[in-house]
Amino acid sequence: MGADGITPRGEDFSRWYQDIVQKAELADHSPVRGCMVIRPNGYAIWEKIQQGLDRLIKQTGHQNAYFPLFIPESFIHREAEHIEGFAPELAVVTHAGGEKLEEPLVVRPTSETIIYSMFAKWVQSYRDLPLLINQWANVVRWEMRTRLFLRTTEFLWQEGHTAHATDEEAETETLQMLEVYRRFAEEWMALPVYAGLKSDSEKFAGAVRTYSIEAMMQDGKALQAGTSHNLGQNFAKTFELQYQTADNRMDYCWNTSWGVSTRLVGALIMGHSDDKGLVIPPRLAPLDAVLVPIYKSDEQRTAVLEYAAGIEEELIRADFMIRTDAREQFTPGWKYAEWEMKGVPVRIEAGPKDLEKGHVVLVRRDDRSKRFVPRDGVADALRETLETMQRDLFEKARAFRDERTIPVDSYGDFRDYMAADRGFARAHWCGGAGCEEKVKEETKATIRTVPVEEEAREDGTCVVCGAASPRRVIWGKAY
Numbered sequence: 406m407g408a409d410g411i412t413p414r415g416e417d418f419s420r421w422y423q424d425i426v427q428k429a430e431l432a433d434h435s436p437v438r439g440c441m442v443i444r445p446n447g448y449a450i451w452e453k454i455q456q457g458l459d460r461l462i463k464q465t466g467h468q469n470a471y472f473p474l475f476i477p478e479s480f481i482h483r484e485a486e487h488i489e490g491f492a493p494e495l496a497v498v499t500h501a502g503g504e505k506l507e508e509p510l511v512v513r514p515t516s517e518t519i520i521y522s523m524f525a526k527w528v529q530s531y532r533d534l535p536l537l538i539n540q541w542a543n544v545v546r547w548e549m550r551t552r553l554f555l556r557t558t559e560f561l562w563q564e565g566h567t568a569h570a571t572d573e574e575a576e577t578e579t580l581q582m583l584e585v586y587r588r589f590a591e592e593w594m595a596l597p598v599y600a601g602l603k604s605d606s607e608k609f610a611g612a613v614r615t616y617s618i619e620a621m622m623q624d625g626k627a628l629q630a631g632t633s634h635n636l637g638q639n640f641a642k643t644f645e646l647q648y649q650t651a652d653n654r655m656d657y658c659w660n661t662s663w664g665v666s667t668r669l670v671g672a673l674i675m676g677h678s679d680d681k682g683l684v685i686p687p688r689l690a691p692l693d694a695v696l697v698p699i700y701k702s703d704e705q706r707t708a709v710l711e712y713a714a715g716i717e718e719e720l721i722r723a724d725f726m727i728r729t730d731a732r733e734q735f736t737p738g739w740k741y742a743e744w745e746m747k748g749v750p751v752r753i754e755a756g757p758k759d760l761e762k763g764h765v766v767l768v769r770r771d772d773r774s775k776r777f778v779p780r781d782g783v784a785d786a787l788r789e790t791l792e793t794m795q796r797d798l799f800e801k802a803r804a805f806r807d808e809r810t811i812p813v814d815s816y817g818d819f820r821d822y823m824a825a826d827r828g829f830a831r832a833h834w835c836g837g838a839g840c841e842e843k844v845k846e847e848t849k850a851t852i853r854t855v856p857v858e859e860e861a862r863e864d865g866t867c868v869v870c871g872a873a874s875p876r877r878v879i880w881g882k883a884y
């Protein structure tokens with residue numbers, strides 16, 4: 406056991422993760438197996454994620470709406486690939502109001518079917534397109550093996566759904582939202598990601614193409630942090646989502662869907678936290694700073710609390726989220742450990758000596774570096790410290806990921822690398838499902854993304870079968 410009862414990462418990564426979730430009071434197990442109670446500290450982080458991402462979604466022209474939790478069972482069955490993918494995970498309501506229902510209702514595992522059935526009512530002509538909708542909601546997928554935030558039976562997410570007049574427009578939209586997710590992951594979550602295409606075996610049930618962003622966790626494993634799907638006309642054909650073209654023909658719409666979920670909270674924990682507790686990038690931290698007044702005598706107490714109150718007031722006026730921890734029953738050292746556990750980015754210390762010298766002490770959560778700053782410049786100093794910390798967290802995560810993403814050219818090396826649980830391999834792949842399956846069986850690694858940029862093209866030979874390959878793909882073990 407390490408500080409405050411957290412298992413060190415190096416000893417047992419999975420245990421460490423669970424310890425942080427419990428001790429930072431982020432989430433708890435519910436009476437229903439696999440479901441999660443998100444506690445206030447965890448929910449506040451999700452709210453920050455929502456606020457940041459919602460803005461990006463709206464800036465790209467989408468509007469929020471809300472569709473029902475229940476979907477007629479027959480809807481799910483209409484799209485063949487879709488039902489095949491989701492059938493094992495469905496929760497179905499057969500009774501309600503004390504009676505057996507005429508048609509069972511599925512608790513949404515995702516909302517393509519219900520949303521496109523509604524789009525079919527709203528879209529008549531090309532003038533009604535594009536239709537750009539997002540919803541924030543909960544979904545249910547009956548998972549057998551669950552882990553708080555990473556995989557739970559019910560989870561919160563956003564799901565975007567759009568309809569377009571052409572295939573090209575739908576593809577542009579799919580890539581635009583992938584880019585929104587990449588930006589959010591890197592600029593808000595401080596997690597560098599690889600963005601690219603999924604192989605056919607990993608794509609969404611019912612999609613033509615699925616793209617994803619993939620982040621590396623501190624144990625070298627991949628976490629799929631967001632997906633964006635080009636659905637082609639699959640759902641439009643199933644739900645009669647047609648429109649009249651400019652030259653008076655009838656055609657089916659082209660759809661996209663894209664989503665991120667509460668699993669992002671898990672990504673934040675596993676991407677940045679340490680053996681003392683949670684580390685959250687400042688842009689997503691519910692509190693910017695905690696102010697801890699330090700004193701011994703009653704006389705000091707009065708003076709220091711007054712000093713602290715003035716600092717707090719000024720920081721609130723400067724629009725910071727700040728809390729003064731003036732609890733009498735705890736020592737400053739105890740408070741430091743608690744706020745470190747909870748991941749508040751900056752601790753501000755103010756004691757009699759600081760008051761005398763007219764300064765305060767800023768301590769960063771991530772590297773615990775200390776800075777003495779003049780009392781009068783505290784707001785500017787805090788802003789600068791938060792911005793630097795945001796940048797440093799990203800750079801640190803990027804250096805870690807880059808160091809652990811290595812080119813591999815032989816299958817022997819590939820197997821050794823995956824067995825060592827170090828990170829991602831960039832290796833050539835012929836495009837064959839057989840080679841992909843063999844790797845998965847023998848090493849547990851999967852193709853995380855296939856880079857699509859022109860610069861990624863490189864002639865080589867498949868690391869598994871030796872056939873010609875046009876590019877290296879990113880392989881890794883995944884959550």
Ligand SMILES: [Zn+2]
Nearest residue numbers: 835840867870
């Ligand atoms: Zn091959």
